[in-house]
Amino acid sequence: MSAYTPEEKVKLARNPERPGTADFIQALFTDFFEQRGDRLCREDASILGGIARFHGRPVTIVGHRKGKNLEENLTCNFGMPGPEGYRKAQRLMKQAEKFGRPIITFIDTPGAYPGKEAEERGQGEAIARCLALMSSLTVPTIAVVTGEGSSGGALALGVANRVLMLEHAVYSVLSPEGFASILWKDSSRSGEACAVMKLTAQDLRRGGIVQGVLREPEGGAHTDWEATFRTVDAALRKELAALDKLSPRVLVQQRYQMFRAMGRDLPAAGEEEA
Amino acid sequence: MNQFFARRRDRLLTYQAMREGKVAAGRRVACRNCGAESSALDWNRSDQVCPKCGWHAPIGAYYRLSLILDPGTFQELDEKLQPANPLGFPGYPAKLRATQEETGLNDAVVTALGSIEGHRAVFGVMDSRFIMASMGTAVGEKVTRAAEYAQRHKLPLILFAASGGARMQEGIFSLMQMAKTAAAIQRFQEKGGLYISCLTHPTTGGVTASFASLGDIMLAEPGALIGFAGPRVIEQTIGEKLPEGFQRAEYLLDHGFLDQIVPRSQWRQVLSQLLALHEKGGRT
Structure with missing residues (x-):
């Protein structure tokens, strides 16, 4: 497909000129009504969500928001949510389920915020609840990794019936810097980390982690937003049409089986290691 | 015949527990928390809790099971299940083999059927001697199977968590174990299953952010470090020292x-x- 190395893809995925959740909402949906706050503690702008219409039908949208300039970056904490963001996401998703709306999520985050207040208010619990809730939703859910999807902070919006990725987006257990820092105690070896982490859309498609890779324009999504929007729009329509045919029970079943299968085939003692 | 197998299982558990738990008699043990030295006898009598300061030292999975289960009721589940190398990560199989030899474990969790005062349940105990009890596909698979087994047999599920987070060498497959285990716990709980989550020192990262935080009942050992991000990462991020007792069990109880x-x-x-x-x- 493309000649980019994994390291180059990480740079592309982080390009600030790439369309983000707010841009996708504006381009692909109409009638967007933003919903704020977790009803417990505060509003977390690093998660953007609300109700909108997708080709006429109401859907719920939840995504990471990094912001487009320094001021917005600071308000959105560079797309690193705290527990309030994940609890807002849960609130919106439960509401979507109540009203039978499909849910579309956009994933683009360096990870959940490792801060003092975030820990105090249960960052781990908030992410865990997101995973458990998403796994049990009776409405169709589609996640699109649009930029960088790092760690549990990304996965919290990613337990969907279909997980799609833009061609140059990356999705990984941790940022390459964090990975190198943990394994080799040296975050400057992140380039090396990119090479072994298998974080590209193509690798993840082969590994059965994502179900679709969405073509980006020549040079990356930031070079031609309209083309990117057309591709994502078409993919969402197609996947939603397929999921519409499934009953609530089957939706839950299909999603469970999909994640259940990840890392299931392990050798018993005596067999050769992979 | 059943009696015979029960006795045999019991001997096996005792053997494994001794292998990881007991400190050679006559040796003195220095507490990693307060530094005070105690005799091996005192250390073992208190189940490896420091007799001076009360520090709960991390203990092996079999040792912990031997402390809580009724004698003769231990029956290991999926004991043959081996870890894999889904990314083909260089050097990982050798590291696994070396850790297996050193610890006598296949990977970082032991799951088992057992009873406490006659009450049957499914147990899972993580062991931080195995690559910081990080969660890779083997840990995720065994925890998931334990939840599914508990659901099938209508038994309560009791998990003792301890973890440094995700198993880096298994990359995205490690991350996905968070979704898999959380989904399995959710299913089990929706069907009315009781899940008791017991957090031990240290429980962090992807394990905190998945099955370990989802208990119907949430318990922890004194002084256990429990959090999503580790203290060092937080201090680097916010540029200040964290207060005494931050992310300790007592702190979580207060919050x-x-x-x-x-x-x-x-x-x-x-x-x-x-x-x-x-x-x-x-x-x-």
């Missing part, structure tokens, strides 16, 4: 994330009380 803190000597009593309270009238 509303635990039901109770349970000293090591009281696990049997507390778990047996909880299992009994859920036996009648509950849907399991």
Whole structure:
């Protein structure tokens, strides 16, 4: 497909000129009504969500928001949510389920915020609840990794019936810097980390982690937003049409089986290691 | 015949527990928390809780099981399940083999069927000697199978968590174990299953952010470090020192994330009380 190395893809995925959740909402949906706050503690702008219409039908949208300039970056904490963001996401998703709306999520985050207040208010619990809730939703859910999807902070919006990725987006257990820092105690070896982490859309498609890779324009999504929007729009329509045919029970079943299968085939003692 | 197997299983558990638990007699043990030295006898008598400061040292999975289960009831589940190398990560199989030899474990969790004061349950115990008890596909798979087994047999599920987070060498497959285990726990709980989550030192990262935080009942050992991000990462991020006791079990209790803190000597009593309270009238 493309000649980019994994390291180059990480740079592309982080390009600030790439369309983000707010841009996708504006381009692909109409009638967007933003919903704020977790009803417990505060509003977390690093998660953007609300109700909108997708080709006429109401859907719920939840995504990471990094912001487009320094001021917005600071308000959105560079797309690193705290527990309030994940609890807002849960609130919106439960509401979507109540009203039978499909849910579309956009994933683009360096990870959940490792801060003092975030820990105090249960960052781990908030992410865990997101995973458990998403796994049990009776409405169709589609996640699109649009930029960088790092760690549990990304996965919290990613337990969907279909997980799609833009061609140059990356999705990984941790940022390459964090990975190198943990394994080799040296975050400057992140380039090396990119090479072994298998974080590209193509690798993840082969590994059965994502179900679709969405073509980006020549040079990356930031070079031609309209083309990117057309591709994502078409993919969402197609996947939603397929999921519409499934009953609530089957939706839950299909999603469970999909994640259940990840890392299931392990050798018993005596067999050769992979 | 059953009696024979029960005795054999019991001997095996005792053997494995001794292998990882006991400190050679005559040696003195320095507490990693307060530095005070105690005799091996005192150290073992207190189940490896420092007799001077009360520090609950991390202990092996079999050793912990031997402390809480009724004698003769231990029956290991999926004991042959081996870890894999899904990314083909260089050097990982060798590291696994070396750690397996050193610890006598296949990977970082032991799951088993057992009883506490006659109450049957499915148990899972993580062991931080195995690559910091990080969660790779083997840990995720065994925890998931334990939840599914508990659901099939209508038994309560008791998991002792301890983890440094995700198993880096298994990359995205490690991350996906968070989704897999959380989904399995959710299913089990929706069907009325009782899940008691017991957090031990240290429980961090992807394990905190998945199955370990989802217990119907949330318990922890005194002084256990529990959090999503590790203290070093937080200090680097915010550029300040964290207060004394931050992310410790007592701190989590104050902030509303635990039901109770349970000293090591009281696990049997507390778990047996909880299992009994859920036996009648509950849907399991």
